[in-house]
Amino acid sequence: MLDRAPQGTQDEAKDKAGSRPVTFRGAGFTPSAGRYSGWIALALVIAFWQLAGSAGWVNALFLPPPSAIAVAIYKLALSGALWQHLSWSVMRIGSGWILGTAAGVIVGFGIGLSTLARGVGITFISALFPIPKIALLPLLILWLGIGEEPKIATIALGVFFSTAISVYSGVDAVPRNLIRMAQSFNVPFHLIVRRVIWPGALPSILAGFRITASVALLLVVSAEMIGAQYGIGAFVLQAGNLMQTDQLLAGVVILSVFGLVVGKGINLLEARLLHWR
Secondary structure, eight states, X not given: OOOOOOHHHHHHHHHHHHOOOOOOOOSOOOOOOOSSHHHHHHHXXXXXXXXXXXXXXXXXXXXXXXXXXXXXXHHHHHHTHHHHHHHHHHHHHHHHHHHHHHHHXXXXXXXXXXXXXXXXXXHHHHHHTTSOGGGGHHHHHHHHOSSHHHHHHHHHHHHHHHHHHHHHHHHHHSOHHHHHHHHHTTXXXXXXXXXXXXXXXXXXXXXXXXXXXXHHHHHHHHHHHHXXXXXXXXXXXXXXXXXXXXXXXXXXXXXXXXXXXXXXXXHHHHHHHTTTO
16 A cells, blocks of 8 residues: 655645746836937937938928038037027026026925915915916016016026925925924924935925926027027027028027936936935
């Protein structure tokens, strides 16, 4: 008579035979951009665009090939017009962004930390934020005169509201148990703000910087199209009026490169300030 193995031993043997390693899935959701995938996709689009222009599939008057746009940028750089227009735009963006960001950070922290400031500030921000800031440019010209002040003020207003919203939203997102813990150890208020609230709100603030950089770029182009002699927006408008589409798209490419450089700068700032992530 054959001996039978115990039931527990048979179950263990079946489990070992059917077992397989399971992939570890607890690393968190941290997608990372490929190093070369974006550039390869961009190169393919440009190559197809150049092929369509060279083969005559698209009229060059309506969509010049990338080679014609590169030649236009080269001629603008040699003539010095590119640097003249770009310097005026950078000055307006930088001045308006710094003023709007400084005011937005102060007001945002006030709303996040003070009950009175929250009641007053959110009311005004909710009422004024939906207004297109470029629509205020004629009124700002009446108040500040014809010059650089209305353009800079328009950019500063657009940056201010987005910055204030991102700052007080970041302050509200800081875990309250961390603040209570610091208060229970009698940590001074200014140290709580600097050591607890500021680091906790920093990711939201930097995300707001990314948004306000785009807002400043949009507003400077709009303001320069309305009332400026120099600037990328004025250059694009003039090229469009003269049907110089190669120079028009050259201005668009310059704006795109400028936005890309600003985005890379914000990425480096995030990597330096949010080193714990």
